[in-house]
Amino acid sequence: MLKILTVVGARPQFIKAAAVSRAIRETEGLSEVMVHTGQHFDSNMSAVFFEELGIPEPQHHLDIHSGGHGDMTGRMLMAVEPILIEEKPDWVVVYGDTNSTLAGSLAASKLHIPVAHVEAGLRSFNRRMPEEINRLVTDHLSTLQFCPTTTAVANLAAEGIRKGVHHVGDVMYDATLFAIKRAAESSNLLSNLGLEPNGYALATVHRAENTNTPGQLRSVIEFLQEKAQRRPVVLPLHPRTGQAASRMGIRLDGLQVIDPVGYLDMAKLLHHAAAVYTDSGGLQKEAYFHRVPCVTLRDETEWTETIAHGWNKLWKGPDYAARGEISEYGNGRAAFMIADLLKAASVTA
Template sequence: MKIVTILGARPQFIKAAPVSRVLRKKHTEIIVHTGQHYDANMSDIFFEELNIPKPDYHLGVGSGTHGKQTGEMMIKLEEIVLNEQPDYVLVYGDTNSTLAGALVAAKLHIPVIHVEAGLRSFNKKMPEEINRIMTDHVSEFLFCPTDTAVENLKNENITRNVLNIGDVMYDAVLYNKELAQEKSTILADLRLEAKQYHLITIHRAENTDDVQNMKNILEAFAQIEEVKVWPMHPRTKHKLASYGLRVDTIPNLKVIEPVGYLDMLTLECNAKKIITDSGGVQKEAYFMQVPCVTVREQTEWVETLETEANILVGTDVEKIVAAVKKDVRPVYSEVFGDGKAAEKIVEAIEHV
């Protein structure tokens, strides 16, 4: 069996690592990196740390408008898929790379495997929501991380080859958590003490493309007195500069460059709370049993909200500050599976 796997962004590299490990024991995998994340700290380091084989193709698409980026990916991916003639094309998540790969494969009548299918925020202003819906509706295999995702697909009349296999990111966390504790020196490097700082990640377009949202977020951070660590996404850094917004006046804020996966796991595991707008980081916070505050109006990871493991606050200054200060004692459960999602994916494909 020959599979072309299409990757483009940090979360996809993490999800691909456990699946590639299992897949390559018996089958051929061709990895295509679209170049959607092209900064070394957002791309290359993940392949090295996670022992993902180097991409067979690197498209170097880079940033751009949604139409330009997706279109350029499709043009280049079509040539590769025609050349490789795979049995399946495998895509992850909800990025423009996901949609481009799914559309190219579907139009060439090559079955699409979508890992992390069925997620819905029910907010079509989010580009990720459009990507999810479109990808799910052209996919042959839909591997869901939760029962909620399966139900979402059922509500859209998608029931064939839909399986809840758990979350591949949980596989990755379980596999790499101990390695991170052994190898990462990030706490010492930043002179941080465990559970004495808050970790921040902000990069979603719904926030970074809105100057008022970013002003509110920065104002909230200024009112949170404790130490805050912010590995800043290049896109966020660029947007703040374009708005003329400064972060160097915010007390006890350490802004650092994006970090690798092992360093990120260490920062997440040892944080007092995590403040984010990232879907992947919300889940990693849940896996690490660290309370999370999500700077969005909706989340596709509704399971994390049930016991206040995750609190939605939007970009309201008072709500952000109150949620960070709130003393919560969440109960965590195995809603994201047993950490063996990768094996279940490969087994399902093999038994078609």
């Protein structure tokens, strides 16, 4: 039995891991051990996702959160290493671009355990973003790179990474197809909030580049408040953003502020929104999956396909391009391709 050890820690990773974990469970010869670093520790941003998405309870929970990037990553690295020594996995699978991603890939590579990176090859080309550094390092440490787009494949090739690179499509599309049906059956959030389908916009703000300085955060909030004059703007408030706004004296008047919500409630909000305003990489794509136009509250995006095909635009950039479908995100079977490739790579290693 091939043992795969998965390292997760943040909300987007739970969603991606849910799709891949389902595929692993359905693929003969594969087993999984999950490590939750604790990077997202609030129950609304962690436990609820495991419950709603049917992810097995992690066998190892590290409860590591808060602190600076170096402090957090270092503590994760120290905690993950003995687990790898104990579990002796055949593969370590990491997701995305968080401190948990970096710690998992570093710990595994130092122990000569092959790393597989889901969502490999994304680049914003802005090295001031900590996420960009995490992506770069993880890709160069990985044996298998599972790319969601052909652009990601090209980015890796430009950096000399060609072996072990696979364009599998986007596991977030797999997750979205799963969530749309389940949310329709279980979520009553719209009626609870008094919202009408297509009668509101959905916003999320959490990135350090938007929350670290008063001027930037004020500009983002004022942008959302301006949009709220046209239709209600629902803002599930990330703890970092709420703390920053309170500390900086920035009021959120005019916005429909709610607590963070679970994945299914978020899918329901997104599916029926008229527009999305976000600095989240994942939500930009999810907006497309639900066919909702998006405005990205950043100066660049890793998901250039959403811009090119007219479903997304930068808040200070040109207007939407002509709208078209994006075929390269796959057909909703990316997770099963990943499971098959992990199994095949182990056989040929």
